[in-house]
Amino acid sequence: MKGVVxxxxxxxxxxxxxxxxPVPSPRRQDVLIRVRAxxxxxxxxxxxxxxxxxxxxxxxxxxxxxQALSFPRIQxxxxxxxxxxxxxxxxxxxxxxxxxxxxxxxxxNGQPLEQPWHFGSECDGGFAEYTVVSAMHAHAINSQLxxxxxxxxxxxxxxxxxxxxxxxxxxxxxxxxxxxxxxVGSAAVQLAKARGAEVxxxxxxxxxxxxIALGASQVIHRNAxxxxxxxxxxxxxxxxxxxxxxxxxxxQVLKPQGRYAVAGAIAGPNVTxxxxxxxxxxxxxxxxxVLEPDVFSRLIQRIERGDIQxxxxxxxxxxxxxxxxxxxxxxxxxxxxxxxxxxGSTSR
Numbered sequence: 001m002k003g004v005v006x007x008x009x010x011x012x013x014x015x016x017x018x019x020x021x022p023v024p025s026p027r028r029q030d031v032l033i034r035v036r037a038x039x040x041x042x043x044x045x046x047x048x049x050x051x052x053x054x055x056x057x058x059x060x061x062x063x064x065x066x067q068a069l070s071f072p073r074i075q076x077x078x079x080x081x082x083x084x085x086x087x088x089x090x091x092x093x094x095x096x097x098x099x100x101x102x103x104x105x106x107x108x109n110g111q112p113l114e115q116p117w118h119f120g121s122e123c124d125g126g127f128a129e130y131t132v133v134s135a136m137h138a139h140a141i142n143s144q145l146x147x148x149x150x151x152x153x154x155x156x157x158x159x160x161x162x163x164x165x166x167x168x169x170x171x172x173x174x175x176x177x178x179x180x181x182x183x184v185g186s187a188a189v190q191l192a193k194a195r196g197a198e199v200x201x202x203x204x205x206x207x208x209x210x211x212i213a214l215g216a217s218q219v220i221h222r223n224a225x226x227x228x229x230x231x232x233x234x235x236x237x238x239x240x241x242x243x244x245x246x247x248x249x250x251x252q253v254l255k256p257q258g259r260y261a262v263a264g265a266i267a268g269p270n271v272t273x274x275x276x277x278x279x280x281x282x283x284x285x286x287x288x289x290v291l292e293p294d295v296f297s298r299l300i301q302r303i304e305r306g307d308i309q310x311x312x313x314x315x316x317x318x319x320x321x322x323x324x325x326x327x328x329x330x331x332x333x334x335x336x337x338x339x340x341x342x343x344g345s346t347s348r
């Protein structure tokens with residue numbers, strides 16, 4: 001089969017496109033999926049560059065789960081495809097189902113994992129024509145959206161829905177979303193709005209109108225002061241993908257008993273915390289990586305109902321993954337960059 005193999009940590013030279021990779025075989029609890037389209041994510045680049053590692057000069061903790069990666073590895077967490085074969089313990093009626101893969105893997109061949117894996121990190125993912133996954137993580141989807149459009153949802157939108165779930169976002173809440181034009185950020189804007197919350201988006205000036213169109217009631221330019229724009233004690237929830245030097249202001253704008261949820265640090269992982277702010281305002285912090293059990297099934301329902309819309313910025317062929325990642329790193333797009341893997345993936 002055709003696919004892209006990550007051969008080690010480093011630059012884009014570590015991504016090798018092959019046309020002769022072996023097709024994986026489903027084990028007894030697995031399904032074999034013909035991949036139609038696969039999205040590009042921050043985690044693909046972070047895993048390749050060993051960004052997750054906290055050990056100076058070592059890659060022993062460079063995976064999504066904090067362990068060393070084994071190579072070669074097929075990355076790709078966002079997958080839309082079709083089940084074409086099943087393991088011996090899986091109902092063959094599932095063959096032919098159009099599916100999205102839940103990227104948070106809790107089970108491998110029927111065995112629960114002590115610590116969940118990320119699809120395409122601790123196990124092979126979707127940057128290939130075929131992939132296997134435990135049947136419980138292949139969710140049937142009934143939608144008129146194209147394969148490319150559907151592949152924009154799994155990782156970013158489930159991450160965003162998990163952030164909102166952990167922070168218990170309600171219709172009465174005022175929610176501030178950082179990095180709002182990115183994959184997770186734009187998903188969080190839509191999903192918070194779908195819950196009935198008021199949404200304030202932080203993004204670049206050039207992307208302000210798009211954020212309003214997605215449902216934000218107000219846009220703050222990312223180089224502006226959130227405290228000056230909103231005042232202190234102004235929002236109930238902060239959904240953060242950015243971190244960096246401006247992080248303390250996010251706590252200043254939170255109301256007492258506010259909730260802060262984070263799933264990214266694109267502006268830098270190290271921040272300054274005045275711990276008095278944390279305890280005197282009775283704030284709650286949520287680090288959000290592992291999906292809550294009902295998050296992905298709820299996301300599927302929202303897609304099928306049309307509560308949220310796909311945001312596809314650009315589509316590339318699988319063989320052009322380096323060009324796709326280079327565009328992704330420029331951060332000039334809104335939404336997702338998606339790789340077309342199989343013929344017919346742009347329509348349904």
